[in-house]
Amino acid sequence: MRGTEGQVILAAEHLTKTYRSGERSLDVLRDVSFSLPSGETLAIVGPSGSGKTTLLGLCAGLDAPTQGTVRLAGEDLGGMDEDGRARVRNLHVGFVFQSFQLIPTLTAIENVMVPLELRGERGIEPEASRLLREVGLGERLGHYPAQLSGGEQQRVAIARAFINRPKLLFADEPTGNLDTETGRKVVESLFRMNEAMGTALVLVTHDLELARRAGRLIRLRGGLLVEDSGSGHGGRMGTS
Amino acid sequence: MAWRDSRASRRRLLLFTSCIVVGIAALVAVGSFGRALENAIEQQAKALLGADLSIGSRVRFTPEHEAFLSSLGGEQAREITFSSMIVFPRSGGTRLIQLRSLEGGFPYYGAIEADPPEAEAQFRSGSGVLVEESLLLQFGAVVGDEVRIGSLTTRVVGALRKVPGETVAFATIAPRVYLRLSELASTGLLREGSLARYRVLFRMPEGVNVTELVAEHQERLDALRLSVATVAQRQEDLGQAMRNLYQFLNLVGFVALLLGGVGIASAIQVHVKQKIPTVAVLRCLGCSVWEAFAIYVVQGVALGGLGVLVGAIAGLGIQHALPRVVADFVPFDVAMTVSWGAVVEAAAVGFGICLGFTLLPLMAIRRVAPLEVLRVAFEPRRRLDRFQWGTIVLLGLSVVAFALAHTRRWQDGLGFAGGLMLAFGVLALVSRGVIAAARRVRLPGWPFVIRQGWASVHRPNNRTLLLVVSLGLGTFLLLTLQWTQTTLLRQLISGQEGNRANAILFDIQPDQREGVAALVRENGMKVLDEAPIVTMRLKSIRGRPVEEILADTDGKAPGWALRREFRTTTSETLRESEKLTAGTWIPRVEPGVEPVPMSLEEGIAKELGVGLGDEVVWDVQGVPVRTTVTSLREVDWRRVQPNFFVVFPAGPMDDAPAFHVLVTRVESAEESARLQRAVVDRYPNVSAVDITLVLRTLDQILGKIAFAIRFMAMFTVATGLLVLVAAVLSGRWQRVRESILLRVLGASRRQVLRILLVEYAVLGLLAAVTGVALALAGSAALAVWVFQVAFAPPLAPAVWAILGVTGLTVATGLIASRGVATHPPLEILRSEG
Numbered sequence A: 001m002r003g004t005e006g007q008v009i010l011a012a013e014h015l016t017k018t019y020r021s022g023e024r025s026l027d028v029l030r031d032v033s034f035s036l037p038s039g040e041t042l043a044i045v046g047p048s049g050s051g052k053t054t055l056l057g058l059c060a061g062l063d064a065p066t067q068g069t070v071r072l073a074g075e076d077l078g079g080m081d082e083d084g085r086a087r088v089r090n091l092h093v094g095f096v097f098q099s100f101q102l103i104p105t106l107t108a109i110e111n112v113m114v115p116l117e118l119r120g121e122r123g124i125e126p127e128a129s130r131l132l133r134e135v136g137l138g139e140r141l142g143h144y145p146a147q148l149s150g151g152e153q154q155r156v157a158i159a160r161a162f163i164n165r166p167k168l169l170f171a172d173e174p175t176g177n178l179d180t181e182t183g184r185k186v187v188e189s190l191f192r193m194n195e196a197m198g199t200a201l202v203l204v205t206h207d208l209e210l211a212r213r214a215g216r217l218i219r220l221r222g223g224l225l226v227e228d229s230g231s232g233h234g235g236r237m238g239t240s
Numbered sequence B: 001m002a003w004r005d006s007r008a009s010r011r012r013l014l015l016f017t018s019c020i021v022v023g024i025a026a027l028v029a030v031g032s033f034g035r036a037l038e039n040a041i042e043q044q045a046k047a048l049l050g051a052d053l054s055i056g057s058r059v060r061f062t063p064e065h066e067a068f069l070s071s072l073g074g075e076q077a078r079e080i081t082f083s084s085m086i087v088f089p090r091s092g093g094t095r096l097i098q099l100r101s102l103e104g105g106f107p108y109y110g111a112i113e114a115d116p117p118e119a120e121a122q123f124r125s126g127s128g129v130l131v132e133e134s135l136l137l138q139f140g141a142v143v144g145d146e147v148r149i150g151s152l153t154t155r156v157v158g159a160l161r162k163v164p165g166e167t168v169a170f171a172t173i174a175p176r177v178y179l180r181l182s183e184l185a186s187t188g189l190l191r192e193g194s195l196a197r198y199r200v201l202f203r204m205p206e207g208v209n210v211t212e213l214v215a216e217h218q219e220r221l222d223a224l225r226l227s228v229a230t231v232a233q234r235q236e237d238l239g240q241a242m243r244n245l246y247q248f249l250n251l252v253g254f255v256a257l258l259l260g261g262v263g264i265a266s267a268i269q270v271h272v273k274q275k276i277p278t279v280a281v282l283r284c285l286g287c288s289v290w291e292a293f294a295i296y297v298v299q300g301v302a303l304g305g306l307g308v309l310v311g312a313i314a315g316l317g318i319q320h321a322l323p324r325v326v327a328d329f330v331p332f333d334v335a336m337t338v339s340w341g342a343v344v345e346a347a348a349v350g351f352g353i354c355l356g357f358t359l360l361p362l363m364a365i366r367r368v369a370p371l372e373v374l375r376v377a378f379e380p381r382r383r384l385d386r387f388q389w390g391t392i393v394l395l396g397l398s399v400v401a402f403a404l405a406h407t408r409r410w411q412d413g414l415g416f417a418g419g420l421m422l423a424f425g426v427l428a429l430v431s432r433g434v435i436a437a438a439r440r441v442r443l444p445g446w447p448f449v450i451r452q453g454w455a456s457v458h459r460p461n462n463r464t465l466l467l468v469v470s471l472g473l474g475t476f477l478l479l480t481l482q483w484t485q486t487t488l489l490r491q492l493i494s495g496q497e498g499n500r501a502n503a504i505l506f507d508i509q510p511d512q513r514e515g516v517a518a519l520v521r522e523n524g525m526k527v528l529d530e531a532p533i534v535t536m537r538l539k540s541i542r543g544r545p546v547e548e549i550l551a552d553t554d555g556k557a558p559g560w561a562l563r564r565e566f567r568t569t570t571s572e573t574l575r576e577s578e579k580l581t582a583g584t585w586i587p588r589v590e591p592g593v594e595p596v597p598m599s600l601e602e603g604i605a606k607e608l609g610v611g612l613g614d615e616v617v618w619d620v621q622g623v624p625v626r627t628t629v630t631s632l633r634e635v636d637w638r639r640v641q642p643n644f645f646v647v648f649p650a651g652p653m654d655d656a657p658a659f660h661v662l663v664t665r666v667e668s669a670e671e672s673a674r675l676q677r678a679v680v681d682r683y684p685n686v687s688a689v690d691i692t693l694v695l696r697t698l699d700q701i702l703g704k705i706a707f708a709i710r711f712m713a714m715f716t717v718a719t720g721l722l723v724l725v726a727a728v729l730s731g732r733w734q735r736v737r738e739s740i741l742l743r744v745l746g747a748s749r750r751q752v753l754r755i756l757l758v759e760y761a762v763l764g765l766l767a768a769v770t771g772v773a774l775a776l777a778g779s780a781a782l783a784v785w786v787f788q789v790a791f792a793p794p795l796a797p798a799v800w801a802i803l804g805v806t807g808l809t810v811a812t813g814l815i816a817s818r819g820v821a822t823h824p825p826l827e828i829l830r831s832e833g
């Protein structure tokens, strides 16, 4: 499963993001660069408003940077239109959000299948139910999001994130809306999947415990990268 | 506070307010127009009749009549009207006309309008005829052209535009031609037994109370078989007709208002859902239930008031268009006056309805507990409390009250209100059903976009109910109109296939019968039926004179049946359209047998209260004839052929003054014209009716009526569209969120758009199909119960309706969702759960 280890799965170079509101412009990110080898785990930390979510979004191709480039799985996101980036996300990327973001009209298993359904794949129920079993929801396949607790919803989201066997998974404060115990279970699921599939993880978190479990840590302050525990070549160094 | 609170959602609320604007505008326009109609009738009352009093007879005035008429005094004018043929020698065109021979100063009030204006004086001086403008246009004739009427050859002196008190629609079947009375003799058309109407038109000196005068002479008038029209009567009849028209328009406008109300209710419901956290916070901060409620009531009232204001202004604008819409049915000029009373009334009704629909969802505010702050998602409880039930009952009652106030018979009012509520109910049930179906039926194995679009139908905060009700109601109304119109038309045309008769020659004198029949055959047509017609009146029934029965004050006497002139025939056999239902058919009796056996049509027998064996005495142009009812018949009146209430056996009536009718079939307009020309050339007194032409005219009239109705229905459709747009826009926020999520997960723009497309297509299709089903039921009910005709709707309009409504919904949905697919997906990371 670790066949691609050592290759760079994500490379961000000189990322700058400027928001303009009328006359004033606000630099949310300033010249941030880093790269992440396959299968590695990375935590992004920093005070509120420091640009963590923005950086994650740019890396995932959810928005275009004002300056700089992002290469994801060997493809340059800058040269693509939105549909192209959507295709890259669909093929290589998984997401877990703070607010779960399940589709309320779909059951748990249907939610998990969405990324593959969008590709038009058939016969994916077994894989989807296997993933749900893996996150401990084998009994809840037919339940709607409204019938699940927050933690259960988040585990459905994790199953969904892994259904397309992503090379890279982005998670923005995945435990932010959960109690400590549930958060811990969710994190367990994440790391277990990361282990099992060799998926690289990019986590944004305020939870230092969680950040410590990641192989590498990036700290932002006021849009600047102020600390990168593995700025060399992505070794598994200790954390701060 | 209310103002500040509305800040964020003001635009959306305004959009929904516009839903009610259209309905209010319709009510205001119709209400104010209705008042203007009444004023016009009031002010132009005398011009509606053109005289103070009109006395008419079906027979030539006898010396006895004349003595009575001159005893009444006043200035008198004479008019004799009958049907005849006109010939335009230049083009060779012939057509049935209504020839009016006039002498004297009529109309005393209002004027006959002609082009050129001096033509009126010219025809009065005997230098020619005034011919209906549309007739001149039909044959490309111009002023100065020669025309022939009977054996009179004269000139067209002008085009007739308007006669006081008459509508354009009325004159289209038999166009009017005015001739000076002294010229009538030279046409050679008016003979003994001809069907003509003789009128004397009076102008009374100041101070004469015409109504009293008529009441004073009523007995004499009845005895002389004279019919009377007074200004007061005419005003009342016309007032009633106009009220019917206005009330009808009003009801249609009301439907638009109700639909707008539903739109408002749903907007408020969305608004309330979004405001629940705010309300909960306010409550935590110590705001009382009623204070919190009041904030939103003030908002609702302000919005409703704004809608009413804008609607009223728009309505006054629309009122300008109404006179043109109904121009062909209104026999006078309607001045554009604004009736503020009517405006206020309509605005008040609109505001009341609007308020009801606003309060209904707003009441949920009262139940928001401070505790809701802590809840993540609050779904307003489904169950309605007693205030909400009260509001619903109140709304229902006001619909019934409005319907009752705007219909003449309470049955109609209840029928309208019931039908409307049924339509709303069915549409609401259907949408509920489909929401439940979408929740349960998952369409396994279908492509993802289709499944997702289908599932959207039941997503939380879906607009399914609103869309299905508004679009369904619009479809229902338009299609019902369309189908009813075609059903009525088809009914009229049904005699047109195969070998059915479609042309009638009448006023044939006994000595011309053979000749006309031969002429028809020479022209290659068949004589399909032929009958002698003897006109007569009832003299007594079972020994009681008609005057006595009429004088009965219990009001149950069937006046029209007793007074009418019967066109009877003699026949040895039953016609194809007749069926014997009682008694025996007697083909022939020897002349001189008394009483003469007679067959009555079932309906008229019932009307007159006459049965088998009863004695009836007829007045056959002055000669009393004693008869007994020996059989009853059922008659299919829809056939184009001579049909009769009264049929005598061959024999006894052979010497009575009669004229003949002959029925044939023409295959084309050219053939019809050829036959008419040939007949009129040789027998100028014979008239011809081409049924196809009559049908075409009726079609036009129906078309005009339908136009007026459709004009009003458009208000409902416009409201439906507004509700559609508003509904789509109000659901947009969720749509955007879900689309972004899908795009984050890798959906392409096309996939997102397709999901939207499927959702709107499902909703549009559903609304259209339900609307079509309702229209089917509605127009079938109208056809069977109101018009009593067979109902066989053509399918094409239904297909068009379904395609059109679905297309419109999808188009509106996609246009309103513009941008959904282009929002940067990053937003999802910042949105809250």
Ligand SMILES: Nc1ncnc2c1ncn2[C@@H]1O[C@H](COP(=O)(O)OP(=O)(O)OP(=O)(O)O)[C@@H](O)[C@H]1O
Residues within 6 Å of the ligand: A019, A020, A021, A026, A028, A046, A047, A048, A049, A050, A051, A052, A053, A054, A055
């Ligand atoms: N669309 C926008 N327009 C203007 N400024 C924006 C916009 N989106 C984000 N910002 C600003 O960018 C800055 C960084 O936002 P970001 O969401 O990346 O912070 P964050 O580090 O994720 O904070 P938190 O820990 O609170 O989630 C903030 O100051 C925010 O106000």
Ligand SMILES: [Mg+2]
Residues within 6 Å of the ligand: A052, A053, A054
């Ligand atoms: Mg953030």
